Amino acid sequence: MQAVILVAGKSTRTFPLTLTRPKPLLPVGEKTIIEYLLEQLHGLVNEVILIVGYRKEMIQEYLGEKWKDIKIIYCEQQEQKGTGHAALMAEPFIHDRFIAMNGDDIYDRTDIEQLIKYKYAALVRYEEDPSLFGVFHVDDQNRVLNLIEKPKEFVGNLTNVGCYMLDRAIFNIIEKTPFSERGEIELTSSVLSLARKEDFYVHPIQGFWMSNGFPWELLNSQAYFMNRQTQGAIKGTVEDNVHIKNAVTIGENTTVKSGSYIEGPVIIGNNCTIGPNSYIRGCTSIGNSCSIGHNVEIKNSIIMDQTKISHLSFVGDSVIGESVNLGAGFITANVRHDEKNVLSLIKGKLFDTRMKKLGAIIGDGVKTGVNTIVYPGRKIWPNEQTQIGEIVKNDIIN
16 A cells, blocks of 8 residues: 655745645654654555755755655655645656545544545545635445535535545546646635546544644644653653653753653653753653753643753743744743634634644744743744843734
């Protein structure tokens, strides 16, 4: 069995994190998104065709030509002409039946196992409010009658999650699929055309489906997987008077200094220094070669490699990129006074994050002056700097 994973896009919705890396390499706990996908496919497929484009060299260098016993083939989509066009790039490599999936969502293996029992099918998720999704209209046997993007009128609750069971017949259909209003060849349009010729079923997911279309969704994915952990591993040095609770992993050559309190689930990478007197709270991952200073509190956050968080700082519900230096007294405000959901600006439009608590999204190489405070949901572009005592009320974009 083969699988095609679409990972060519630039993913502007996850800026500033994807200004310096492709989305499949964003970390979720101790693994990247693409590693979670390959993990779910392991044992079900023997070959994966990755449709690459944006920063493809980083993906190739990270994964190589093989992941465990899965052969990796790289196929470049040189022009971004949509998901259908991306899938079409795999045509020379496909033998017969194959799984096609988005490269930024994480699917449960048990659902993929059910999907491959069909000749043609798609995974779907029940949504109380399906108006923001592509919705499948099906008959009483779950055969597809229609597929409508963001329907204005109710047609059903079964929404598309971008994972399909297909075969080579789809390629002829894609070649005949017209460009959409967005100027792209949409895989969903080709899937609908196939469903009008053949019996095409939907399979409601029973396991997890983790969407990572926005940067704050990485926190949801991380919390889901970390909360499933029951055991940790201490490979570094833990000084006296350190309290460790629940599942905590501490990497090699990492030192946790006296007085620190780590309340798992928490993952700390290799070659880090934590404390003294730091408080690391649940659902936090800290990458390799990080320095977390005296009296720093971190909760429900992703801290990427080689980042330094200086003393007397608070980082909550945030995603912090690589090689960031947060000056002493750095504070993320992570909740609104009116207790409404935090809003965040994407392409000039305010999005409801559906999160009551959300701190900062900070790109690689950022340096903040001491006592910098960041409003909830604000973003700072890579390599930007703040002044001493600056209050970040708006995104800092370069």
